[in-house]
Amino acid sequence: MPAYTVREWDKLAYGEGKGQIAARHADRLAGLAAHSAFAGRGGSGVxxxxxxALRARGVVGILAAGDVSLEIxxxxxxxxxxxxxHQNAAIRKRLVHMLAVALDLKIDLxxxxxxAWQRETLxxxxxxxxxxxxxEALRxxxxxxxxxxxxDLPTLRGQLDITRQFTGHAVNPSRLACRFDLLSEDTPLNRIMKAAVVCLARLSRRAANQQRLRELAFVYANITDVPVSALRWDQVVIDRTNRSWQELFAMTRLFLQDRYQTTTGGAGRGTAMLFEMNALFEEYVGRLIARALAGTGLTVSLQSGRLFCLSAQDSGRALFQTRPDILIRQGGTVTHVIDTKWKRISARIDDPKQGVSxxxxxxxxxxxxxxxxxxxTLLYPHHPGLGAEDTVRTRYRITGHTTTLETASIDVSNSSQMLAKLRGLIIGETSPSLTTAKTFNQNAST
Known part of the structure; x- marks a missing residue:
């Protein structure tokens, strides 16, 4: 099975040579991508x-159409x-780490x-x-x-359903309409696990994984088959009796639910597991900031606030709701707003605006x-073009306000000092190399 790998925003040229993709394979993969929830109106969001050439955009994951697959x-x-x-292996490892943080998973990389990191796809x-x-959990x-x-039983078990008894068995009192509790393994949680096993068995192309999935499918043989669209996620209750299954439940959401969606279709389409880097970067950074500020007296809220920009003069109806990525509060007062942007900003020597839109x-x-x-703060991923240090890049003063707007970068390729760096960024420790603060004129061209 031909398997290709490309990085987001890079191109994969058509052809039969090394590092190229056959045009017929590109057509099939592009057709599948166009049906993704991330495709957008033009169908080119993936x-x-x-x-x-095929050019990847800001969505990563796997596309599999018939006998060809593409890893982004x-x-x-x-x-x-x-x-x-080796570089792709390192990127896969970082990406899995980001997913683990975002989904609150404990994964020993x-x-x-x-x-395996080099040879296997994400x-x-x-x-x-x-x-x-x-x-391990099933053991x-x-x-x-x-x-x-x-x-309906010949002898009473549990309670007698009076209504059903006198409507359904009025002429046949030898059967009793019983209602009782039964300790069962055929639960919504286990049905979701079976659905994930079945789905992944169709997606996997690696022999060792296929063998593991066949063994797991045998264990779940007596659990009811439920289509993914009919799974009852709302009926799953994670409590002290099944707390150890919380991580697995989160992983099934990764494989089966819409945010990291699976696209299936008829002839010529295939299957895909894709997710948007903007959303993943936001969740990853937000959760790390919450960890970094634990015990400081500051509280962190993700995707909260939700204040409206406008209200209609005639009806008073609120319009244009805002949802900042990260709000930091002290004593109930918002002290810091952070918006994450999965974009590459440039050094000031290359562009005075640094590529900030x-x-x-x-x-x-x-x-x-x-x-x-x-x-x-506008927080971006760090890259070598910005220098060796990930920190606050530039600080501005908004004209007529005391509010400070700053751009900053954080290095996602190395997590060893991530918590310390985020803590230092937020509680006010800045780098000596910080660019001198400037006044940001609202009327000036940005």
Whole structure:
């Protein structure tokens, strides 16, 4: 099965040579990508189907159409001297780490060999981790819960359903309409686990993973088959009796639910597991900031606030709701608003605006007006073009306000000092190399 790998925003040229993709394969993959929830109106939100090449956009993951697959990796800068295989392995490892933080998973990345990180796609690595965790959990027993059953029996079991008895068995009193609780393994949680196993068995192309999934499918043989669209996620209750299954439940959401969606279709389409880097970066940074500020007296809220920009003069109806990525409060007062942007900013020597978009600046100025926070931060991923240090890049003063707007970067390729760096960024420790603060004129061109 031909398997291709490309990094977001890079191109994969058509052709039969090394590092190229056959045009017929490109057509199939682009057709599948166009049906993704991330495709957008033009159908090119995942892949741009150009005349000479496929170009990946800001969505990463796996596309599989018939006998061909495409892995899209995020554009994370890793050791430049390494081979492409080693670089892709490092990116896969960073991406899995980001997913683990965002989904609150405990994943020991060290149990997967360096060779596996190089040879296996992101999907196969995630399937391998899921199978290992599920196998370990099943060794301790499949979770069970009491479910209400209604059956017609010759002897009374549980309670007699009076209504059903006198409507259904009025002429046949030898059968009793019983209602009772039964301790069963056929629960919504186990049905979701089985659905994930079945789905992944269709996606996986690695023999070892297929073998593990067949073994797991045998364990779940007596659990009811439920289509993914009919799964009852709302009926799953994670409590002290099944707390150890919380991580597995989160992973099934990764594989089966819309945010990290699976696209299936008829002839010519295939299957895909894709997710947007903007959303993942936001969740990853937000959760790390919450950890970094634990015990400081500051509280962190993700996607909260939700104040409106306008209200209609005639009806008073609120319009244009805002949802800042991260709000930091002290004593109930918002002190800092952070918006994450999965974009590559440039050094000031290359571009005075650093590649910061005008729309992003206007958005932050709206936050300054609504949330009255003295400090606003646009936080971007760090890359070598910005220098060796990830820190606050530039600081501005909004004209007529005491509010400070700053741009900053954080290095996602190395998590060893991530918590300390985020803590230092937020509580006010800045780098000596910080660019001198400037006044940001609202009327000036941005």
């Amino acid at each position: 892949l741009e189907h150009g005349r000479h 990796l995020p554009k994370i800068d890793v050791a430049p001297g390494e081979t492409t295989d 060290g149990v997967i060999t360096d060779l 999907l196969e690595i995630l399937i391998r981790i899921f199978c290992g965790k599920l196998t 301790k027993g499949m979770p069970r819960r009491y479910v209400i059953r209604e059956e 005008q729309a992003d600046v206007y958005q932050m100025m709206a936050y300054a007006q609504l949330y009255r926070a003295p400090r606003l």
